[in-house]
Amino acid sequence: MRKAMALLSVLMPVLAMAAEPAQGETLKQGLMYLGAGLAIGLAALGTGIGMGHAVRGTQEGIARNPTVGGRLQTVMFIGLAFIETLALYALLVAIILLFVK
Numbered sequence: 001m002r003k004a005m006a007l008l009s010v011l012m013p014v015l016a017m018a019a020e021p022a023q024g025e026t027l028k029q030g031l032m033y034l035g036a037g038l039a040i041g042l043a044a045l046g047t048g049i050g051m052g053h054a055v056r057g058t059q060e061g062i063a064r065n066p067t068v069g070g071r072l073q074t075v076m077f078i079g080l081a082f083i084e085t086l087a088l089y090a091l092l093v094a095i096i097l098l099f100v101k
Contacts, residue, residue: 020044028052032098033098034096035094035097036093036094036095036097036098037094039076039090039093039094039097040090040091040094042090043086043087043089043090044087044090046086047083047084047086047087050083050086051080051084053075054076054079054080054083055076055080056077058072058075060090
């Protein structure tokens with residue numbers, strides 16, 4: 001199931017590019033849409049993996065030494081905020097690609 005979903009997510013932009021272009025749509029616009037989708041998609045993938053590693057490390061640390069759980073959790077939330085900022089920057093880049101001519 002995972003492999004099918006991964007394959008579908010990789011092939012979806014290819015299928016979209018294979019369709020007949022709408023009236024007035026140029027190759028440049030199509031590539032901007034593709035670039036915006038890839039920018040936010042790859043950023044979401046990377047930040048999701050990073051957040052998973054951060055949470056896993058925090059949970060392992062709390063399991064080993066429960067007395068420092070509050071400190072580790074605070075540091076984890078700060079780190080997650082920095083990681084999420086990267087996804088927001090990618091969203092900003094995607095929006096710029098879509099709306100700047």
